[in-house]
Amino acid sequence: ATQRARPSMPSSSSTVDGDGGDTIINLDHGDPTMYERFWQQAGDKSTIVIPGWQSMSYFSDAGSLCWFLEPEFAKEIIRLHKTVGNAVTEDRYIVVGTGSTQLYQAVLYALSPQDAVEPRSVVSAAPYYSSYPLITDCLKSGLYKWAGDARSFNKEGPFIELVTSPNNPDGYVRQSVVNKSGGILVHDLAYYWPQYTPIASAANHDIMLFTVSKSTGHAGMRIGWALVKDVEVAKKMVKFVELNTIGVSKDSQLRAAKVLQVVIHSCQYPTSLGSLFDFAAHLMEERWKLLRAAVRQSGLFTLPEFSPGSCSFLNRSFAPQPGALSSLTRSGVRPLSSSAAGRLGSTCHPVRKGISLAFAWLKCQEPMEDCEGFLRSNKIITRSGKHFGVSPQYVRISMLDRDENFHIFVERLSTIHLRQSVQV
Numbered sequence: 001a002t003q004r005a006r007p008s009m010p011s012s013s014s015t016v017d018g019d020g021g022d023t024i025i026n027l028d029h030g031d032p033t034m035y036e037r038f039w040q041q042a043g044d045k046s047t048i049v050i051p052g053w054q055s056m057s058y059f060s061d062a063g064s065l066c067w068f069l070e071p072e073f074a075k076e077i078i079r080l081h082k083t084v085g086n087a088v089t090e091d092r093y094i095v096v097g098t099g100s101t102q103l104y105q106a107v108l109y110a111l112s113p114q115d116a117v118e119p120r121s122v123v124s125a126a127p128y129y130s131s132y133p134l135i136t137d138c139l140k141s142g143l144y145k146w147a148g149d150a151r152s153f154n155k156e157g158p159f160i161e162l163v164t165s166p167n168n169p170d171g172y173v174r175q176s177v178v179n180k181s182g183g184i185l186v187h188d189l190a191y192y193w194p195q196y197t198p199i200a201s202a203a204n205h206d207i208m209l210f211t212v213s214k215s216t217g218h219a220g221m222r223i224g225w226a227l228v229k230d231v232e233v234a235k236k237m238v239k240f241v242e243l244n245t246i247g248v249s250k251d252s253q254l255r256a257a258k259v260l261q262v263v264i265h266s267c268q269y270p271t272s273l274g275s276l277f278d279f280a281a282h283l284m285e286e287r288w289k290l291l292r293a294a295v296r297q298s299g300l301f302t303l304p305e306f307s308p309g310s311c312s313f314l315n316r317s318f319a320p321q322p323g324a325l326s327s328l329t330r331s332g333v334r335p336l337s338s339s340a341a342g343r344l345g346s347t348c349h350p351v352r353k354g355i356s357l358a359f360a361w362l363k364c365q366e367p368m369e370d371c372e373g374f375l376r377s378n379k380i381i382t383r384s385g386k387h388f389g390v391s392p393q394y395v396r397i398s399m400l401d402r403d404e405n406f407h408i409f410v411e412r413l414s415t416i417h418l419r420q421s422v423q424v
């Protein structure tokens with residue numbers, strides 16, 4: 001078989017290098033290949049055929065604000081959010097993007113005035129998603145500039161704060177941390193789906209970003225969407241996508257529409273694997289159990305603990321306390337309607353014992369300082385904490401790889417202390 005070269009991206013999953021013991025496990029990227037099994041099982045239900053003459057025009061819906069948004073895809077986005085109950089779609093514009101990565105850039109463009117005297121500061125609380133600083137500064141824009149950890153941000157003037165919830169890399173549910181006025185919040189909700197965190201309320205923020213990469217596992221489709229309240233912001237985001245790529249692949253949008261349709265159907269008529277969310281939630285829970293056991297056995301690392309108290313205001317809303325609902329509304333999260341709440345525990349809300357994050361945020365114990373280097377010497381490729389604005393004692397490890405790679409990884413982690421003592 002021939003292998004096509006990939007010029008700039010290192011392999012996102014493992015590469016076999018000799019026998020099993022030499023396998024390099026690459027868990028650096030959050031490549032969601034664990035979802036393949038669900039989609040294989042779905043078979044032809046998720047297949048679409050696009051004849052050569054179809055989807056040829058630049059335009060999808062010429063008269064609407066987002067003229068390159070396929071109406072079929074827009075319809076399925078709304079149906080999915082209604083089924084899952086994770087975001088309010090009423091009174092919002094949908095802007096489609098080539099992944100939420102493009103929409104992130106569109107948002108920065110839309111929120112930074114052309115005539116400002118200096119670039120708008122962009123902040124997020126550390127540890128933050130490692131791509132934010134890289135994407136923000138890659139073109140050295142005069143419009144906006146990465147200003148680092150939101151917790152230590154004290155510059156005067158307007159700013160943009162990214163709130164990623166649950167957070168990549170550490171999985172905590174988050175709210176804005178900058179305690180001053182003049183900020184515009186952008187909520188990156190890539191992981192606000194039932195397989196990762198309990199969905200107790202529909203997010204109701206001004207600008208919310210979603211992606212199929214982490215919801216259905218179709219990272220290669222490169223499709224994301226934004227739910228935007230303000231018409232002027234939405235228009236500017238559309239303008240950015242127009243200038244940047246003259247719209248978004250129609251083929252991908254049609255495929256995304258089909259995939260969302262199948263996800264919704266899987267909630268209504270679950271197969272032996274349950275809904276997509278059941279499948280992913282069970283797999284994640286199983287993996288987290290194995291990972292915690294391996295970490296205990298190694299004695300060399302720690303993982304974040306998620307006690308019910310610390311895992312956010314979302315959990316509290318399962319058992320509303322006096323005053324809890326008003327604080328939910330203040331934080332921009334609308335409590336579920338009684339009909340939506342009644343759906344909790346249904347197949348679109350898998351019964352969850354804990355939080356199953358898409359990444360393990362591992363900390364090496366003292367005196368080890370370079371956790372990424374240590375794991376690399378054991379043929380496990382991870383991403384160092386330094387890329388997330390914190391210490392290299394931390395690493396981020398994808399939990400979304402294929403079964404085979406994940407199992408080699410936990411096996412190797414659980415015996416790493418034995419190899420360590422042999423090396424010494």
Ligand code: PMP
Nearest residue numbers: 099100101129168190211213224
């Ligand atoms: N935001 C966060 C928090 C992410 O983790 C990712 C994917 N790693 C993205 C955005 C980008 O998603 P997409 O594949 O849609 O560009």
